[in-house]
Amino acid sequence: KWCGIVVDEGVSVxxxxxxxxxxxxxxxxxKYALELLAKxxxxxxxxxxxxxxxxxxxxxxxxxxxAYNFEVRTQLRTSLNMSAQEVEQLIxxxxxxxxxxxxxxNQEIVMQDLIRGQVVVNSSTLDDKVLYKSMDHLPTYHxxxxxxxxxxxxxxxxxxxEWLPSLPLHYMLYHSLGWxxxxxEFAHLPLILKPDGKGKLSxxxxxxxxxxxxxxxxxxxxxxxxxxxxxDGFLPEAFINMLALLGWSPGxxxxxxxxDEMVESFSLDKVSRSGARxxxxxxxxxxxxxxxxxxxxxxAQYLEPTLRENNIQATDQYTEHVCALIKERATLITDLWPxxxxxFVAPTEYDAKVVAKFWKGDNPKHLGEILxxxxxxxxxxxxxxxxxxxxxxxxxxxxxxxVMNTLRLALVGANMGASCFDIxxxxxxxxxxxxxxxALERLPKTD
RNA sequence: GGCCCAUUCGUCUAUCGGUUAGGACGUUAGAUUUUCAUUCUAGAAAGAGGGGUUCGACUCCCCUAUGGGCUACCA
Numbered sequence: 001k002w003c004g005i006v007v008d009e010g011v012s013v014x015x016x017x018x019x020x021x022x023x024x025x026x027x028x029x030x031k032y033a034l035e036l037l038a039k040x041x042x043x044x045x046x047x048x049x050x051x052x053x054x055x056x057x058x059x060x061x062x063x064x065x066x067a068y069n070f071e072v073r074t075q076l077r078t079s080l081n082m083s084a085q086e087v088e089q090l091i092x093x094x095x096x097x098x099x100x101x102x103x104x105x106n107q108e109i110v111m112q113d114l115i116r117g118q119v120v121v122n123s124s125t126l127d128d129k130v131l132y133k134s135m136d137h138l139p140t141y142h143x144x145x146x147x148x149x150x151x152x153x154x155x156x157x158x159x160x161x162e163w164l165p166s167l168p169l170h171y172m173l174y175h176s177l178g179w180x181x182x183x184x185e186f187a188h189l190p191l192i193l194k195p196d197g198k199g200k201l202s203x204x205x206x207x208x209x210x211x212x213x214x215x216x217x218x219x220x221x222x223x224x225x226x227x228x229x230x231x232d233g234f235l236p237e238a239f240i241n242m243l244a245l246l247g248w249s250p251g252x253x254x255x256x257x258x259x260d261e262m263v264e265s266f267s268l269d270k271v272s273r274s275g276a277r278x279x280x281x282x283x284x285x286x287x288x289x290x291x292x293x294x295x296x297x298x299x300a301q302y303l304e305p306t307l308r309e310n311n312i313q314a315t316d317q318y319t320e321h322v323c324a325l326i327k328e329r330a331t332l333i334t335d336l337w338p339x340x341x342x343x344f345v346a347p348t349e350y351d352a353k354v355v356a357k358f359w360k361g362d363n364p365k366h367l368g369e370i371l372x373x374x375x376x377x378x379x380x381x382x383x384x385x386x387x388x389x390x391x392x393x394x395x396x397x398x399x400x401x402x403v404m405n406t407l408r409l410a411l412v413g414a415n416m417g418a419s420c421f422d423i424x425x426x427x428x429x430x431x432x433x434x435x436x437x438x439a440l441e442r443l444p445k446t447d
Numbered sequence: 448g449g450c451c452c453a454u455u456c457g458u459c460u461a462u463c464g465g466u467u468a469g470g471a472c473g474u475u476a477g478a479u480u481u482u483c484a485u486u487c488u489a490g491a492a493a494g495a496g497g498g499g500u501u502c503g504a505c506u507c508c509c510c511u512a513u514g515g516g517c518u519a520c521c522a
Contacts, residue, residue, distance in 0.1 A: 049520065065449055067518080098520050116452070125450050133520045141522050165451055165517040190453085191515070200515075245471095249460055253470045272460075274453045275515055282459065282472045292485080329484045339483090354482085404481030415482040 029139035032147050032177065033099045033132040037079075041176040042131060044079035044087055044097045051076075067127040070105045091134075099132040101142075101169065101176075109168040114156075114187035114268045121168045129169055142166060146173040149184055158187045158268075161275070162200070187268050190247045191275045201278055211280045215239060233332025234283070238290040242283045246276040256289050288331040299323035299336060306337045312344045321426060325418045339416070343426060346435050347413025350443060354405070354415045360446050363406040366398055370407060371436045380429040382421035389421075410439035 036042035052068075055076075059066040066072075073080060078100075079087045091097065107123040131143040139147070149157065167186060174183040191200040194209065205213050207227055215236075216228035229239050241257060249272075250257070250265035257265070291299065300319040307314060314322075326339040350359075373388050374380075393403055407420050411432065417423055424432040 045520090052520090060448095063448080065518085067449080096520090100520095113452095119451075121451070127518080130520050135520070138520090140520070145522095160516090161452065162516055163522090167451090188452085193515075195458085198514095245459065247459090251461070253461075255459095255471060272453095276460090277458060279458050279472065285472055326484095328486090401481055406481095408482055412482085417483070420481065 026137040026139070029132060029143055029147055030137070033139070033143060036101065036131070036176055037099060039176060040102070042099050042101050043073070045100050046077040046090055046095055046097050068100070069103065069127045070124070073100075073128055097134045098130045100128040101131055101172065103128050103172065109171055111167050111171055112186070113164070113167070114185055115271050116188060116273060119164070119167070123168065123172070126168055142169055142173065146170055146177065150177070150179050150182065153182070154184045156187065157184045158189065161188045161191050164188045187271070190272055192246055193275045193277045195278055195280060200275070233334035234287050235290045235294070235333065238287040241290070242286045246278065247272050256286065284331050291330045291333070292328050294327065296320040296323040296327070299327055302333050303336045303340065307344065314344060325422060325426065342412045342417065346431070346438065349413060350409060350439070351414040354409050355443065358402060358405045358409055359443050361402070363402050364440060364443070364446055366403050367406050367410060367436060368440060370403075371433065371440070374424070374429060374433055374436070377429060380425055380432070382419070382425040385424055386421045407436070410436045
């Protein structure tokens with residue numbers, strides 16, 4: 001058995017059991033539509049779209065709901081009120097037609113849904129759906145769905161809740177075609193709702209809400225484009241984990257799970273019945289968890305293209321080491337570069353707020369003393385530097401915060417990053433010395 | 448309007464008749480910290496409303512309210 005996933009505009013295709021080729025498709029659908037016709041479960045309708053909208057408007061103007069049902073079908077130009085010859089003549093003349101399902105009157109349709117249990121609908125509330133159109137020789141979704149799934153021996157139909165109202169029709173179709181014994185089981189999944197709770201999340205929402213709705217950048221031919229979660233800096237594993245938790249839970253407190261764990265724990269009866277609102281904050285948190293626990297080599301791979309764009313030469317080992325230092329500060333993959341830039345490029349400017357706060361009093365003087373100490377060192381491990389610089393601070397009774405933040409300003413240009421000693425060890429002695437010299441040279445003198 | 452589905456902290460959810468209604472995100476307060484983060488601790492925060500059934504209901508049934516979906520010769 002195989003699994004077919006039908007996304008949006010697709011009549012399901014492909015797979016090892018695909019029973020028809022493209023060129024034969026419409027004939028196959030027509031064949032089954034005609035079979036329904038022969039059984040009296042369907043009929044030809046010759047009314048035009050214009051005629052229909054006219055009738056619809058007329059009804060609505062009177063405050064009546066319009067439905068193409070058992071009441072109105074006799075008032076329209078259909079094969080139900082024509083002789084067989086008339087019908088044949090119309091078709092022979094090339095009159096466009098549509099084949100509609102003849103929904104029976106007042107019949108309780110009892111359905112089973114794997115998530116919602118039993119659902120009962122009276123057929124009188126349903127209308128006669130179009131199954132096949134002569135105009136383009138194409139079936140509608142309803143016919144195509146039933147025919148395809150039957151021929152492909154589909155065992156489970158798992159789709160969004162928006163399809164639940166069509167389920168009675170599909171049941172009737174399986175019934176009329178005589179396929180009830182092998183009809184698939186159905187599960188209607190809850191919808192993903194917008195964060196503000198106003199309606200289901202759809203692709204048209206694009207960037208409007210400040211986050212992606214596509215996994216990947218979406219660029220249709222009409223020139224539109226919508227960003228994707230990948231471009232926004234989400235890891236594929238985190239994205240899937242986030243999606244899995246929308247409308248499903250493993251039943252215990254686990255939230256961060258590998259694909260294998262999710263596959264292992266998944267079952268349709270743990271899928272919730274109500275729509276789930278997408279929460280961008282939680283999505284970001286999940287992604288952050290994945291980044292914090294990601295192997296450094298993987299993160300280095302994500303960072304690599306940006307390094308190349310900026311003409312930065314660095315060994316894999318160095319990049320991985322940098323990733324180890326920054327990853328717990330990152331929420332998105334796109335944070336990696338801003339967080340790591342100073343490990344690759346010396347600061348060219350200094351954060352004005354930090355300068356205002358720390359580049360004053362004796363701080364620059366103490367930075368000069370640190371410079372001398374670092375210059376004199378022959379090895380540059382974080383622990384050695386920590387030892388000597390703390391010694392300086394303690395012996396002279398200097399303010400820890402002032403001294404260290406001034407050093408950080410010189411090394412990073414801002415108030416961010418790992419421990420100053422880790423930064424210096426990573427940069428190495430000569431680079432650290434050069435950055436301190438730069439700061440002393442370029443920042444204004446103080447008294 | 449009609450039909451269908453749903454309803455536990457702000458959000459995602461656990462609970463499958465008896466619990467101090469649990470967890471997570473977010474939020475608040477505190478601790479750690481040379482910065483930014485991380486991490487840790489603590490707190491506030493929920494069964495839509497009304498009827499039943501039952502010894503007992505968040506859990507089962509009905510009504511109402513609210514939310515969502517569908518109501519195309521789209522999927």
